[in-house]
Amino acid sequence: MSSSNSSTVPHLELTPAIILVEPQLGENIGAAARAMLNCGLTELRLVRPRDGWPNPKAVSASAGADSVVEKAQVYRNTRESIADLHLVFATTARARDMVKPVYTPTGAAKEIRQAIQKNHKVGILFGRERSGLTNHDVMQAQGIITAPLNPAYSSLNLGQSVLLIAWEFLKTGDNTPEVEEVLGDGQLARQAQVQGLIEHLNEELDVASFYRSPDQRPAMQQNLHNIFSRARLTEQETKTLRGVVARLAALRRKISS
Amino acid sequence: MSSSNSSTVPHLELTPAIILVEPQLGENIGAAARAMLNCGLTELRLVRPRDGWPNPKAVSASAGADSVVEKAQVYRNTRESIADLHLVFATTARARDMVKPVYTPTGAAKEIRQAIQKNHKVGILFGRERSGLTNHDVMQAQGIITAPLNPAYSSLNLGQSVLLIAWEFLKTGDNTPEVEEVLGDGQLARQAQVQGLIEHLNEELDVASFYRSPDQRPAMQQNLHNIFSRARLTEQETKTLRGVVARLAALRRKISS
Numbered sequence: 001m002s003s004s005n006s007s008t009v010p011h012l013e014l015t016p017a018i019i020l021v022e023p024q025l026g027e028n029i030g031a032a033a034r035a036m037l038n039c040g041l042t043e044l045r046l047v048r049p050r051d052g053w054p055n056p057k058a059v060s061a062s063a064g065a066d067s068v069v070e071k072a073q074v075y076r077n078t079r080e081s082i083a084d085l086h087l088v089f090a091t092t093a094r095a096r097d098m099v100k101p102v103y104t105p106t107g108a109a110k111e112i113r114q115a116i117q118k119n120h121k122v123g124i125l126f127g128r129e130r131s132g133l134t135n136h137d138v139m140q141a142q143g144i145i146t147a148p149l150n151p152a153y154s155s156l157n158l159g160q161s162v163l164l165i166a167w168e169f170l171k172t173g174d175n176t177p178e179v180e181e182v183l184g185d186g187q188l189a190r191q192a193q194v195q196g197l198i199e200h201l202n203e204e205l206d207v208a209s210f211y212r213s214p215d216q217r218p219a220m221q222q223n224l225h226n227i228f229s230r231a232r233l234t235e236q237e238t239k240t241l242r243g244v245v246a247r248l249a250a251l252r253r254k255i256s257s
Numbered sequence: 258m259s260s261s262n263s264s265t266v267p268h269l270e271l272t273p274a275i276i277l278v279e280p281q282l283g284e285n286i287g288a289a290a291r292a293m294l295n296c297g298l299t300e301l302r303l304v305r306p307r308d309g310w311p312n313p314k315a316v317s318a319s320a321g322a323d324s325v326v327e328k329a330q331v332y333r334n335t336r337e338s339i340a341d342l343h344l345v346f347a348t349t350a351r352a353r354d355m356v357k358p359v360y361t362p363t364g365a366a367k368e369i370r371q372a373i374q375k376n377h378k379v380g381i382l383f384g385r386e387r388s389g390l391t392n393h394d395v396m397q398a399q400g401i402i403t404a405p406l407n408p409a410y411s412s413l414n415l416g417q418s419v420l421l422i423a424w425e426f427l428k429t430g431d432n433t434p435e436v437e438e439v440l441g442d443g444q445l446a447r448q449a450q451v452q453g454l455i456e457h458l459n460e461e462l463d464v465a466s467f468y469r470s471p472d473q474r475p476a477m478q479q480n481l482h483n484i485f486s487r488a489r490l491t492e493q494e495t496k497t498l499r500g501v502v503a504r505l506a507a508l509r510r511k512i513s514s
Binding site for chain 2: 031034035037038039040063064065095096097098099100101102103104106107108110111143144147148149150153154155156157159160163164167170171174176177178179180181182183184185186234237
């Protein structure tokens with residue numbers, strides 16, 4: 001993707017390029033590649049990696065994301081690494097004395113998604129492990145991304161930084177419901193089955209003289225009903241619970257007989 | 258925090274406990290601690306860490322988050338590790354054949370924040386590096402968390418998994434604007450200063466016979482005005498640009514004289 005002309009690529013395939021500026025450790029390049037692929041990003045660019053390129057440690061640390069590592073393009077400086085891009089963001093942990101919009105990862109991800117939908121090619125710059133991006137790097141970007149982390153301990157490692165941004169980008173294209181009731185192989189019980197279970201339980205509790213006084217009975221029955229009505233039982237679960245009630249009742253009858 | 262009674266702790270101090278079940282590598286425990294502290298979480302619990310405890314590799318990999326590592330509590334099994342908690346989530350990469358709600362990290366983070374605001378104590382289970390959580394572990398949780406990652410490559414390392422969840426939790430308590438125009442040390446220019454710059458430029462362009470025909474002039478002036486009006490210049494920037502215009506004009510006069 002790095003060599004293709006973005007204006008001819010259908011926008012659904014476009015994802016932002018991750019650009020590591022003078023990364024020091026191959027392990028971190030590999031971790032960044034892994035985090036990228038986890039989130040569906042595949043275009044990795046490297047500006048003057050300290051230990052040269054290719055780097056076997058990057059491949060082993062990528063833990064299966066070696067396709068990303070192998071396709072990585074290497075550049076001589078930041079300027080050349082972004083020349084074909086329409087929109088560039090610079091990630092920084094600390095505030096810079098620059099007149100430039102500062103985005104949260106969430107805010108930047110929305111802007112990136114919008115740009116990509118217009119077939120704009122986007123890149124995100126990540127700095128050196130020790131010192132981050134220089135002002136000369138940041139100057140070249142249209143926006144800054146800073147994650148609002150714990151101010152007393154905001155230093156993320158390189159792979160973690162890439163993951164946060166890639167994850168936020170992934171989410172802008174994801175419509176998984178925030179919570180979903182999963183039934184496994186089961187079918188949700190119809191109310192008649194839940195009602196049957198509760199009636200069965202109430203009958204056996206009456207037989208077993210569960211209620212010490214008749215006054216207790218309505219409130220306690222309501223509580224029990226609530227437990228089982230809010231549980232959203234499956235068909236199989238109502239059968240299992242009826243079996244439990246029947247068995248406990250049978251055991252009691254055996255003991256009391 | 259791990260030994261205190263949650264009902265007596267002001268809810269602002271409560272954060273979810275991160276519970277690593279049978280973690281194998283000290284490096285991953287350290288990376289998890291670092292990711293936690295990045296996001297303001299401090300309570301780490303370990304169930305039967307493979308290489309024993311304490312583990313010097315966990316301290317060195319925590320990169321300064323050793324306070325989290327040192328305070329970690331060790332438990333004999335998952336059951337004991339969650340006994341004091343009100344609400345437990347289990348992180349899994351793959352679907353389980355279980356009747357249980359499945360949350361995205363975002364959805365779970367909202368639920369966790371709500372629970373904490375009610376002074377409920379929450380924990381999140383993370384599985385073994387190789388094999389994740391067993392069904393026996395997952396069974397004990399009230400909800401499952403699954404990140405909707407690239408289905409072709411969804412394996413996150415342990416530190417990365419902890420970061421995603423901790424980051425989403427952090428965000429539920431963060432109100433940083435998604436994008437903010439930052440002016441550095443500068444002051445936003447008043448429109449009179451921007452107008453002055455544009456008029457200065459227009460005058461010099463007229464003197465320099467910039468417009469080949471008078472028809473060009475209105476549209477071109479409008480375009481130039483748009484460039485500088487949307488730039489949201491600071492006071493200093495308007496002065497800098499007026500200096501640039503004056504200097505270029507002076508140079509031209511010198512050449513043409």
